[in-house]
Amino acid sequence: MRVTETDWQRLCQQYMMPMAGSRLPLTLVRGEGCLVWDDQGREYLDFVGGWAVNSLGHCPPVTVNALREQAATLIHVSNQFYTIPQVQLARLLVENSCLDKAFFSNSGAEANEGAVKVARKYGKLHRNGAYEVITALSSFHGRTLAMVAATGQPKYQVPFTPLPEGFTHVPYNDIAALKKATTDNTCAVMLEPLQGEGGVNVPDLDYFPAVRRWCDEQGLLLILDEVQTGLGRTGTLWGYQQLGIEPDVITLAKGMASGVVIGALLAKESCAVLSPGDHAHTFGGNPLACAAAYATVSHMLENDIPGQACRVGDYFLDRLNDLRDPLPVVAGARGWGLLLALEFNEDIAEEVQVACMQRGLLLNRIRPNLIRFMPPLIATEAVVDRALAVLKAVLAERGR
Ligand SMILES: Cc1ncc(COP(=O)(O)O)c(C=O)c1O
The missing domain is CATH 3.90.1150.10 (Aspartate Aminotransferase, domain 1)
Structure with a gap:
């Protein structure tokens, strides 16, 4: 029938x-x-x-062909082994960004979870155990429980309280509010270069340079959630290029692999503090997803x-x-x-x-x-x- x-x-x-x-x-x-x-x-x-x-x-076609070839060669092995597509992708992303080290997840929310773990571990190592991450009102960082807590929109939070602790929300584009919210407990600031889901909110030109200066003065990590803005979406390869600053950590997902499931966390060497076992996924960065991402991102770069x-x-x-x-x-x-x-x-x-x-x-x-x-x-x-x-x-x- x-x-x-x-x-x-x-x-x-x-x-x-x-x-x-x-x-x-x-x-x-x-x-x-x-x-x-x-x-x-x-x-x-x-x-x-x-x-x-x-x-x-x-x-x-470039991603479809890469998928066909990789699917017939090696789809998945555990992260207990090295695989070539994963290393190739990490190298491609690092060599074309201001970041030094990569980690692969299955989604944007998971990449952000990894970024918050980086921030908290950094806080333990360098900021007397500071653990709080400042994020923006109207932000969107994903739908795991911690990312619902990080997201500055009550509509995503109300049905799921109590939420994980450790997030403070301030108005986007307001440097005075960010400064006021910073305490001895703060270890990082996490922002979208342009707020996507929150309304396509464009920051003022002087906002992010001021955030960068404040983070440097206070010893805070600046995490940019580039899940939506990364990889060409804003008209430059990275959203941070629109802002005239360099972040310490960025997260990626959406546009990476033409729809094959993958996310990434990229960090500067100085804050790539995660050790084996700190954060991991069974599927994260498997050969199939990495081959699709490598083909997608290479094509983007080669064809501007x-x-x-x-x-x-x-x-x-x-x-x-x-x-x-x-x-x-x-x-x-x-x-x-x-x-x-x-x-x-x-x-x-x-x-x-x-x-x-x-x-x-x-x-x-x-x-x-x-x-x-x-x-x-x-x-x-x-x-x-x-x-x-x-x-x-x-x-x-x-x-x-
Ligand atoms: C800026 C931003 N961060 C995180 C996410 C969550 O990504 P995912 O749905 O892949 O978990 C999204 C999704 O819309 C997003 O726009």
């Missing part, structure tokens, strides 16, 4: 726990470049990009994908801001590279998202009045124009 579209969605409701957000009524079965298709054969332009994961587009994201992102941002004049409902656009948001003066994001989906454009709504764009970094101006045409038509129609 042929299973229909509605059956997959009904079966999902029957057999799966409901996921955090609400799913859109689409069953996606195939992807290529910036496009995906549903089980009815309908085509969509994907400007969600797997939540900033599909940086090289869907099923990029961050440069393309910068050029196309600037073009997209300008065109989005151009919408303000003809469409009073548009408040404005913001962001870096291909991590952008469009804000409305009314709570119409859901209506816009659904109408765009019906016309073949997939979007991510993060607030009742905010749409976030995270298309593949290989998107061209022509792809952006196609998305804009749908968005304009939808906004014009509702104005009528």
Whole structure:
């Protein structure tokens, strides 16, 4: 018996726990470049990009080939042995960043857990046992219990109290608040270079240099959560390059391996304090995931994908801001590279998202009045124009 579209969605409701957000009524079965298709054969332009994961587009041949080859060679062995893809990937990331040592996890949240362990151990070794990490309000650091505690948004915390201790939250972009919150118990500051999930909040130019100076003066580690901003998303390889500073630790995940499960923690030599057994995962950094990440990141570097994201992102941002004049409902656009948001003066994001989906454009709504764009970094101006045409038509129609 042929299973229909509605059956997959009904079966999902029957057999799966409901996921955090609400799913859109689409069953996606195939992807290529910036496009995906549903089980009815309908085509969509994907400007969600797997939540900033599909940086090289869907099923990029370079990653697919690396996966095929690695899957036929060695998928997994335990981390009790050396493997070549893991070392190759570590070297690639280290040699192309300001960091010195790598550790691989399976997700962004786990990479952040590792970063907090680095901070706490550093506190024990160098700051008289200081253990508190200062993070920002409106931040997002993942959904393990400690990362829920680190995340500065009560909606993720309330159902799960009591939360692990050791996190203090301050307003983002407010150096005075950060200074005031620092105590003898503080060992690190953990921030996103640009807050993604929290609303695509862009920091002032002087904020991060001031944070860096404060951390240096106080002997605190500066951890940047680059799970979303890392690897070309903001128009430079690393989000920290937008800030004009060097962090002590960064965490990565989303765009690393074209959708294969992996995360990473990179640290300066001076704070790479984890010893064998301090932090580990059964699957973390296995040969298959590392081969996919190595192929993905090498392709990004060889083809200046961050440069393309910068050029196309600037073009997209300008065109989005151009919408303000003809469409009073548009408040404005913001962001870096291909991590952008469009804000409305009314709570119409859901209506816009659904109408765009019906016309073949997939979007991510993060607030009742905010749409976030995270298309593949290989998107061209022509792809952006196609998305804009749908968005304009939808906004014009509702104005009528
Ligand atoms: C900045 C940031 N940190 C951490 C995470 C969590 O990553 P993961 O979902 O891979 O655990 C996310 C996910 O959206 C994120 O945007």
